[in-house]
Structure formats: structure tokens, C-alpha cells
Amino acid sequence: MNNELQTILSYMERERGIEREVLIEAVEFALQSAARKGIPGQRDQELRVEIDRKTYDIKAYAHREVVDKVKPGTQEINLNDARATNPNADIGDVLEVEVTPRNLGRIAAQTAKQAILQKIRQAEREIVFDEYKDRVGDIVSGTVRQFNRSDIIIDLGRAEAIMPMKERVPIEEYQVGDRIRGLIRSVQPNPAGPSVMLSRSHPDFVRSLFELEVSEINDNVVEIKGIAREPGYRTKIAVVSHDEKVDPVGACVGMRGMRVKNIVRELSGEKIDIVRWSEDLKTYVTNALSPAKLAKVEIDTQDPGLVHVVADTDQLSLAIGKRGQNVRLTAKLLGIRIDIQKDESEMSFEEKVTRAVEVMAAIEGITHEQAEQLVHAGFLTVEGIVTAELVDLEEMTGFDEATAKGIYEAAVAQSEGESS
Numbered sequence: 001m002n003n004e005l006q007t008i009l010s011y012m013e014r015e016r017g018i019e020r021e022v023l024i025e026a027v028e029f030a031l032q033s034a035a036r037k038g039i040p041g042q043r044d045q046e047l048r049v050e051i052d053r054k055t056y057d058i059k060a061y062a063h064r065e066v067v068d069k070v071k072p073g074t075q076e077i078n079l080n081d082a083r084a085t086n087p088n089a090d091i092g093d094v095l096e097v098e099v100t101p102r103n104l105g106r107i108a109a110q111t112a113k114q115a116i117l118q119k120i121r122q123a124e125r126e127i128v129f130d131e132y133k134d135r136v137g138d139i140v141s142g143t144v145r146q147f148n149r150s151d152i153i154i155d156l157g158r159a160e161a162i163m164p165m166k167e168r169v170p171i172e173e174y175q176v177g178d179r180i181r182g183l184i185r186s187v188q189p190n191p192a193g194p195s196v197m198l199s200r201s202h203p204d205f206v207r208s209l210f211e212l213e214v215s216e217i218n219d220n221v222v223e224i225k226g227i228a229r230e231p232g233y234r235t236k237i238a239v240v241s242h243d244e245k246v247d248p249v250g251a252c253v254g255m256r257g258m259r260v261k262n263i264v265r266e267l268s269g270e271k272i273d274i275v276r277w278s279e280d281l282k283t284y285v286t287n288a289l290s291p292a293k294l295a296k297v298e299i300d301t302q303d304p305g306l307v308h309v310v311a312d313t314d315q316l317s318l319a320i321g322k323r324g325q326n327v328r329l330t331a332k333l334l335g336i337r338i339d340i341q342k343d344e345s346e347m348s349f350e351e352k353v354t355r356a357v358e359v360m361a362a363i364e365g366i367t368h369e370q371a372e373q374l375v376h377a378g379f380l381t382v383e384g385i386v387t388a389e390l391v392d393l394e395e396m397t398g399f400d401e402a403t404a405k406g407i408y409e410a411a412v413a414q415s416e417g418e419s420s
Contacts, residue, residue, distance in 0.1 A: 005056045018123050024051050026119030031058060048096070062099045066091055128159045129194040132187045139208045140198070144178045154180060159196055167199035171232035172268050181266065183208055201231035206272075209263045210237065216251040223248075225277040228333035232270055236288060236329045240277040249274050275333070285309065285338070288330040292319035309340040316342045356380045365410030373397050374407070385411035 005027070013020045032049040048061045064077035066089050077097060082089035085097055142154040142161060150165035152174060163182055174180060182198030183205040189195075199205055207227055216222040221243050229235040239248040252274045253260050260272055278284040282297045285307055292315045300306035309327075311319045319340055320327050331338045341355070353375060360371035363382065377396045379385050385393065385408060394404045 003056075005051070005058075009056075012120065018120060018127065022123050023120065024053070026123070027051060029119060031060075047099075058100070059098055060100045061096045063094050064097050066093045066095060125193045129187065129189055132159060132184065132194055132196055136184050136187060137204065137208065138184050139181055139205070139212065140184060141179060141181045142198075144174050144176050144180055146176060152180075154182070154198060156196065159194060161196035161198045163198045163200065167197070167201050169200050169232040169268065169270075172200070201229075203227040203229045203235070206235050206237065206263070206267070209266060210252060213259045213262055214252050214254070216241075216246060216248075221246050222251050226333050228329045230325065230329065232268065234271045234273070234325055234329060235267075236273045236275055236333045238275045238277040238284075238288070238333060249276055273329075281307065281334070281336075284334060285330065285336075288333055289319050289326060292316075292326070294319065305335075306337045306339060309338055311340060311342060313342055316340070363410055363414045365413070366407055370399075370403070370407060373399070382411045382414050386415050 009020055009023050009027075012018060012023050028049050028051055031051075032047060050059050050061065051057070052059075062075065064075055064082070066079055066082040067076045068079060068091065070076045070078050077095065079089065079091060082093070082095055082097075086093075086095055089095060140156055140161070142156040144152055145155045145160070146153045148162075150168075152163040152168070154161040154163060161182070161184075163180075167182075167185065180200075182200050183202055185197045185199045185202065187194055187196050204227075206229060207224055210224060211217050214222065217224060217239075222239055222241050225238040225240055227235065227237050237252070239252055241248040241251070251259075260274065264270060264272055273288075273290075275284075275290070276287045278287060281299060285297050286294055289309070292311060294309055294311050294315070296308075296310040298308045300308060309319065318326075321329075327338050327340055342351070356375045357368070357371045359381075360366060360374055360379075361368040363371075366374070374385070374397060377398075379388070379393075379397070388396075388408075390401070390404055390408060393399065393408060394401060397404065399407065
């Protein structure tokens with residue numbers, strides 16, 4: 001029995017976590033290369049090395065052609081020797097016979113080590129890839145190992161992950177040695193080991209955090225219907241309950257707000273708005289723009305993807321949000337466009353004029369200066385321009401004939417576009 005080999009295989013199996021059969025096959029492959037050097041003239045494809053699974057004894061086998069007289073340096077065997085192995089052997093037959101060289105053990109010790117380690121490393125990479133390939137969408141934890149320009153290299157234990165710049169949260173800073181959690185976005189095989197890409201900026205990172213923190217989501221009682229996120233600043237998440245006894249927003253907030261606080265802490269203070277989802281678009285918009293109180297919500301009759309929102313003066317800035325963030329995230333969450341305006345009844349004359357100019361200047365082919373002239377001349381809508389005579393348009397605005405005609409044609413094109 002080859003006790004030394006058995007000891008090495010047992011150690012590798014225990015320390016590296018690789019199945020013994022995989023290790024044995026790696027050793028056989030390595031010894032096959034080594035044995036060829038100890039058997040002159042041996043062709044690669046005709047040599048097989050086998051390790052006994054019980055005794056761990058090593059034997060080499062080669063193909064030999066049966067002949068009357070063996071020529072030196074050839075892979076042949078005479079008939080008498082062949083029949084000692086196989087009584088039915090005849091001239092021209094090809095037999096597999098044992099050709100284990102005496103110095104196979106020494107050759108193996110000298111040449112097989114690197115090949116065995118290479119095979120082991122390959123097996124380890126395959127094990128790690130198999131471990132992570134089905135975990136896309138899971139959250140994992142690791143330690144910041146180093147920085148590669150703006151990318152972060154993270155040690156996950158048995159694997160190494162990368163978090164590219166675009167997957168980082170802009171306001172977060174890390175140091176070597178920091179513990180960090182991220183969402184597995186992709187796992188790709190790689191000669192140097194599986195390439196695992198993590199993200200902290202993707203909306204699904206927030207989704208997975210809620211799934212981990214809120215048991216009702218994990219139990220499919222509460223469902224996440226949509227997420228819109230500006231990483232590091234604000235996230236809107238829409239939820240609905242499939243059990244009338246369970247409040248979806250309350251379940252996500254948790255007792256004394258502990259559930260959402262834990263998630264906010266993980267996201268470095270990112271603000272989270274939990275929105276109650278509704279099949280009714282108007283209700284959904286109202287919920288998503290909360291806490292702003294809206295005076296009116298209307299779906300555009302010509303364009304179902306456009307919603308007009310009217311808010312009181314003291315609620316307008318709250319509805320729009322800092323740098324337009326609230327209305328922008330709401331539009332992204334619902335997959336619509338939102339036109340939000342102040343209640344006209346509360347607008348001053350100057351504000352109404354300014355708004356009319358903005359509407360007119362939004363028409364392709366009409367400049368802002370021309371829009372101001374049109375509004376001050378009494379043309380407040382596209383319809384007003386289209387129904388006017390060119391002569392009246394020239395006289396009332398002071399435009400020359402060519403300019404007036406261009407503005408008229410632009411208004412007609414806008415009107416036809418809206419009607420279609």
C-alpha cells in the first residue's frame with residue numbers, strides 16, 4: 001500500500017475541501033506525464049496511469065503490438081510474452097500491458113507536484129464558481145482588500161469580488177480592512193478564478209435588504225411592486241399587501257421604525273420613502289408624492305403616459321422635492337412623465353405670464369424671445385396662433401412675414417402632433 005500518497009490525499013481532501021476522486025484523477029493525470037519520460041519511445045495517447053482506489057498503488061499501462069520479433073526502440077511485444085498476459089493473443093493484436101517504470105515514484109516526486117497543485121487550483125476554482133453562480137441577487141459580506149484605481153477589490157473568503165466605480169454609492173468612502181456588504185450582480189468563469197461583481201448602488205440591493213429585514217416580504221404576504229433610487233440620497237419603494245390584515249407600509253417600517261432604520265443605516269443614511277401601491281394611477285401618484293398634499297391629479301387625455309399634477313403654493317416645493325428629486329423619483333417609480341404646476345387660482349399675473357411663455361417656448365421652432373412677444377401680444381395658446389390670420393399675427397406681434405409664417409407653421413405642426 002502506498003501510505004505516503006494516501007496521507008497526502010487525505011490532507012488535501014480535508015484542508016482544501018476537494019473530493020478525493022478529483023484529487024486522484026489529478027494525480028493520475030500528472031503521473032501520466034511523468035511516466036512518459038521514464039518510458040522511451042512511448043506515444044502520448046497510448047499510456048494510461050492508474051491508481052488503485054484501495055491500496056493507492058500506481059501502475060502504468062501502454063499499448064503494445066504483438067509481433068514475432070521485437071525491434072529495439074519500438075512499442076511491440078513478442079507473441080510469447082503477449083500470451084502470458086492474454087492466452088488468446090495473436091500476431092497483429094494490440095494489447096494493453098503494464099509498463100510501470102522502476103523510477104516512477106522518483107519521477108513523480110520530481111515532476112508531478114506542480115501539475116497536481118495546478119489541477120487542485122482548477123478544482124478549487126470550479127468549486128467556488130459552482131458556489132456563487134446560483135447566488136446572483138444575493139447579498140454577501142466581505143472585507144476591502146485593496147483599490148484598483150476607482151474599483152474596490154473585496155475578499156469574500158474563498159473568492160474575490162470587485163465593485164466597479166459605477167456600482168458604488170457616490171457618498172460612501174471605504175478603507176482597506178472595512179467590512180462591506182454588496183449585491184452579487186454577476187458571476188463569470190475566469191482562468192484566474194471566478195469573477196464576482198458586487199453592487200451597492202443597484203435598486204435590487206435595497207430590494208434584497210428589505211427581503212432580509214421584513215419577514216412579510218420573504219413570506220410573500222407583502223410584495224415589492226417597484227423601486228426607484230438615486231444611490232446615496234433617496235429611494236422610493238412601492239409595496240402592496242396580499243393580506244388585508246397586514247399593512248404593507250407598517251410592516252416595512254417595523255416596530256418603532258426599527259426595520260427601515262436598519263436598512264437606512266446600511267445605506268449610510270439614504271432616505272427611504274415607502275409608498276403604498278395602488279392599481280388606480282391617480283391614487284398611486286398621490287401616494288408617491290406624499291407627504292405633499294395635491295390639489296388635483298389628472299391623466300392627460302391625449303397621452304396616458306403623462307400625468308398633470310396641481311399643488312397649492314405651500315405644497316409645490318414639497319411635491320417637487322430638493323433639486324426635483326421627489327417628482328423625478330416618482331416618475332421613475334411609476335414609469336410615467338409628471339407635469340407639476342402650482343394652482344392657477346393662486347398664481348399672480350406675473351406667474352401666469354411666465355408660465356404661458358414657458359409653454360409657448362417649448363414648441364419646436366419658437367424661441368424664448370419670440371414666445372415672450374407672442375404672449376405679450378395676447379397669443380397664450382397654440383390654438384390662438386393657429387386660428388389667427390398671418391396678417392394679424394404680423395401686425396399684433398411686430399414680426400416680419402417670414403418669421404410670422406415660420407411661427408404659424410410651428411404651431412400647426414404642434415397642434416397636429418397633439419391631435420394625433
